[in-house]
Amino acid sequence: MSSRESILGKIGAALNEAGEKETRYAAAAARIATPPKNLIPNRAQVPPDDQVQMFRDWAEEVSATTDRIENMDDLPAALTTYLSSQNLPSEVKSSEDPLLENVDWSQQPTLTRNCGIAEETDQVGLAVAFAGVAETGTLVLHAAPENPTTLNFLPETHVVVLPRSRVTGDYEATWKRLRDERNSNMPRVVNWITGPSRTGDIEQKIQLGIHGPRRLHIIIVDDV
Amino acid sequence: MVRSTSSQFKSNVKEALANEQLQHALKSIKTGFVAKRKIASERLEEFEELRDQARDIKTHTIAHMDVYLEIYQQNVEASGGHVHWAANEDEARAIILEICQQADAKTVTKGKSMIGEEIGINEYLEVNDIVPIETDLGEYIIQLRGEMPSHIIAPAVHVTKEQVAEAFKKTHTDLAPDRSLEDPDDLLSEARAMLRDKFIEADVGLTGANFLIAETGTSVIVTNEGNGDLTQTLPKVHIALASIEKIVPTLEDVTTLLRVLARSATGQEMSSYTTFSTGPRREADLDGPAEYHVVILDNGRTDLLAGDFSEMLRCIRCGACLNHCPVYNAVGGHAYGWVYPGPMGAVLTPGLMGLDEASHLPQASTLCGKCEEVCPVRIPLPALLRRWRDQVFERDLTDWKTKWGLKWWAMFAKRPALYHFLVGMKMQVVAKFAGKKGHFKSIMLMSGWTDSRNFPAPQGKTFQALWKERNK
Structure with missing residues (x-):
C-alpha cells in the first residue's frame, strides 16, 4: 500500500464513524463549488473615496509611502520626483503591463525604463497592482508573462502603480474579480503585499528591508 | 524522532x-x-x-x-x-x-x-x-x-x-x-x-x-x-x-x-x-x-485525529499560546526539548513522539487558561493538557513519590472526621513551629517548594472550623 493510501485510509477510518466518504465528498465539493461567504469586517464597507483614503492610511501605518496622481500621463514625472527624493538613480526595471506600455516615457528623458525580470543589480522594480485592499492597506499582485514576480522582491525599492478603480474594501472582492476575469484559473502566484520587508528577529525590534524591498512606494492613479 | x-x-x-x-x-x-x-x-x-x-x-x-x-x-x-x-x-x-x-x-x-x-x-x-x-x-x-x-x-x-x-x-x-x-x-x-x-x-x-x-x-x-x-x-x-x-x-x-x-x-x-x-x-x-x-x-x-486530541489539528501555528504562557515566559522554548514548545507543544509533542518521551510536558502548566483565551481557533488547550495528565497517571508514568503521597492523602481524605481532626491538629503544631515569622524557609521533603520561596505557616483555624462557627 502506498503512503498516500495509508494516510487517506487512516483519516477515513477515523472519520467514517461520523458518516460515509461519499457524503463527505459531496459536502466538500459543494463548499468548493459555491464557497460560503464568511464574515467580512465592517471596517472597509465604506464609499469608494473613503476606501482609497483608508487604503493609504493603513499602507502608511506599515511604512509604505503613497502618492496620488490624476492619470497615467503624470506617472513618469511622479516617478522621477520620487526617485530623486530617495537619492536613487533614475532607472527602473519594469513590468510590461499594458498600462505602463501605453505611457509616453519620452517626456522624462533622464528616466530609463528597462523591462523584464529583476536581477541582482536592479535597484528599483516597477509593477502594476491587480488590486488594493482598504481593510489593511494590502496590495494584490499576480504573476503573468508581463508581470515577473522577481520585480516585487529582488530590488531594494518597489514602486507599485494602483489604479483607483482597483481599490476594494476587502480581500474577498479581489478573489471574486480574479475568478471572474480568469475563469477561475488561479495565477501561478498571487502576492498580498502589506508594507516593505521587515523583521523582528533581533530582540523583537522591528527593522525594515531584510530580504525583500526596503521601500514600498504606491502611486494611486485616479483616472485610468 | x-x-x-x-x-x-x-x-x-x-x-x-x-x-x-x-x-x-x-x-x-x-x-x-x-x-x-x-x-x-x-x-x-x-x-x-x-x-x-x-x-x-x-x-x-x-x-x-x-x-x-x-x-x-x-x-x-x-x-x-x-x-x-x-x-x-x-x-x-x-x-x-x-x-x-x-x-x-x-x-x-x-x-x-x-x-x-x-x-x-x-x-x-x-x-x-x-x-x-x-x-x-x-x-x-x-x-x-x-x-x-x-x-x-x-x-x-x-x-x-x-x-x-x-x-x-x-x-x-x-x-x-x-x-x-x-x-x-x-x-x-x-x-x-x-x-x-x-x-x-x-x-x-x-x-x-x-x-x-x-x-x-x-x-x-x-x-x-x-x-x-x-x-x-x-x-x-x-x-x-x-x-x-x-x-x-x-x-x-x-x-x-x-x-x-x-x-x-x-x-x-x-x-x-x-x-x-x-x-x-x-x-x-x-x-x-x-x-x-x-x-x-x-x-x-492521523493518530491524533483518531484519538482524544483531534482538536489540536486546528492549530495554525501563530504562537500566541507561547507568548501568553507563564511557563514558556519563564523557561523559554528549548527547555521543552523538541520542536514545538509552550502549551501547543505540550499537547502536540506527546501526540507525535509518544508519552514515554514527553510525559513531563503536559505537567509544565499552571492551567491558568490564558492560552485558550488567546487561541485564534479556540483550542481547549488546558482541557487537552489535563487529558494527557490523566493518561500519564493511568500509564503509570507518574513518579513513585507523587503516587505514594496521593495514596496516603486519599486514605485520610476518605474519612472526613479523621481528616478534619488531623488537619486541625497539624495546623496548630505547624503554626507553633513557625513561631512569630509566620513562614518556613525550609521543610523536609518539600524542598521543591521551599528552595525558591518561603512556605507560609497556617494562621488560626481551618476553613471548615470557621464555617461551622459562623453558621451557628
Whole structure:
C-alpha cells in the first residue's frame, strides 16, 4: 500500500464513524463549488473615496509611502520626483503591463525604463497592482508573462502603480474579480503585499528591508 | 524522532532559569507580542466572531480531511505540480533528497518551516552533501549557532544582539574582523548582503506552508521578510513541505484564517507577504520555478485525529499560546526539548513522539487558561493538557513519590472526621513551629517548594472550623 493510501485510509477510518466518504465528498465539493461567504469586517464597507483614503492610511501605518496622481500621463514625472527624493538613480526595471506600455516615457528623458525580470543589480522594480485592499492597506499582485514576480522582491525599492478603480474594501472582492476575469484559473502566484520587508528577529525590534524591498512606494492613479 | 531532550525537561528548566542571557531575552515577549496582539485584537471589532468562524472552518475541514486532500491533489496536478505523500519523517526526507538529487542540487535555500525542523531535514541534506541555507533571519541565526528554534514564529527570540554579532563574526570570516556590529542595522545589512548571493545561486528552494487550499491546489506562505518569496521564485525547483492538517477548503476560508493569524501572532493587521502559489512557471512566464512539488506529511497526525486530541489539528501555528504562557515566559522554548514548545507543544509533542518521551510536558502548566483565551481557533488547550495528565497517571508514568503521597492523602481524605481532626491538629503544631515569622524557609521533603520561596505557616483555624462557627 502506498503512503498516500495509508494516510487517506487512516483519516477515513477515523472519520467514517461520523458518516460515509461519499457524503463527505459531496459536502466538500459543494463548499468548493459555491464557497460560503464568511464574515467580512465592517471596517472597509465604506464609499469608494473613503476606501482609497483608508487604503493609504493603513499602507502608511506599515511604512509604505503613497502618492496620488490624476492619470497615467503624470506617472513618469511622479516617478522621477520620487526617485530623486530617495537619492536613487533614475532607472527602473519594469513590468510590461499594458498600462505602463501605453505611457509616453519620452517626456522624462533622464528616466530609463528597462523591462523584464529583476536581477541582482536592479535597484528599483516597477509593477502594476491587480488590486488594493482598504481593510489593511494590502496590495494584490499576480504573476503573468508581463508581470515577473522577481520585480516585487529582488530590488531594494518597489514602486507599485494602483489604479483607483482597483481599490476594494476587502480581500474577498479581489478573489471574486480574479475568478471572474480568469475563469477561475488561479495565477501561478498571487502576492498580498502589506508594507516593505521587515523583521523582528533581533530582540523583537522591528527593522525594515531584510530580504525583500526596503521601500514600498504606491502611486494611486485616479483616472485610468 | 529528531534530537529530543523532552524527557529531561526538569534539568532543562533548571538550566534555563539560571541562564541570565535567556532570561533577559525572554523579557521582550510581554512588551512585544503580547501587547501588540492586544492592540490588534481590539482594533478589529469582529475579532472574536472571526475566531469562532476560524474554529468552525478548521473543525469542518478536519471532519472532511481525506476528501479535501484528494481534491487538493487533483488541483495541484491540474496546474502542473507534483504531490508526494510521506507517512513519516524518513519518507519525507527521502522524497526531498530525491528531488534535490534529480535537480543536481548543491545548495538548497530554505524558508522557515517547522515541519522541516520536525523531520530534521537540514542534518539529512548535509549528510548527503547538499548544503541547506536558512534564509529567515531568525532561522539563519540559530543555524549559525547550531541550535533549534525556541519559538515557532520567532526562532531566535532567546538570542541577544550581542550573541548575533558574535555568530556573524565567527561565520562571515571574509569580512573585516574589527568591523562594528553594535547597531542592529549593521547586523541587518550584513545578513541581507550575505544571503543575497545564496538566494541566486540555490538550485532548490524549500519552504513550509501555512495553508493548502483544496479549491485551487494552492500552497500559502505567510512571511514578513520576503525570504520565502526569494526562496521559492529564484531556484529552478520549489518544494513546499506541509503536514496534512494545513488543508483548508476555499479561498474565502483561508482569508478568514489569515484575518486572525497575523493579529494573534505578531499583532500585525496582516503580515508583509502572503503568497499563494499554484503550480510551476507557466509557459510564457519569465521567472518562477520550473518544477513545483508539495510534500504532505503525516508523522503521527492521523493518530491524533483518531484519538482524544483531534482538536489540536486546528492549530495554525501563530504562537500566541507561547507568548501568553507563564511557563514558556519563564523557561523559554528549548527547555521543552523538541520542536514545538509552550502549551501547543505540550499537547502536540506527546501526540507525535509518544508519552514515554514527553510525559513531563503536559505537567509544565499552571492551567491558568490564558492560552485558550488567546487561541485564534479556540483550542481547549488546558482541557487537552489535563487529558494527557490523566493518561500519564493511568500509564503509570507518574513518579513513585507523587503516587505514594496521593495514596496516603486519599486514605485520610476518605474519612472526613479523621481528616478534619488531623488537619486541625497539624495546623496548630505547624503554626507553633513557625513561631512569630509566620513562614518556613525550609521543610523536609518539600524542598521543591521551599528552595525558591518561603512556605507560609497556617494562621488560626481551618476553613471548615470557621464555617461551622459562623453558621451557628
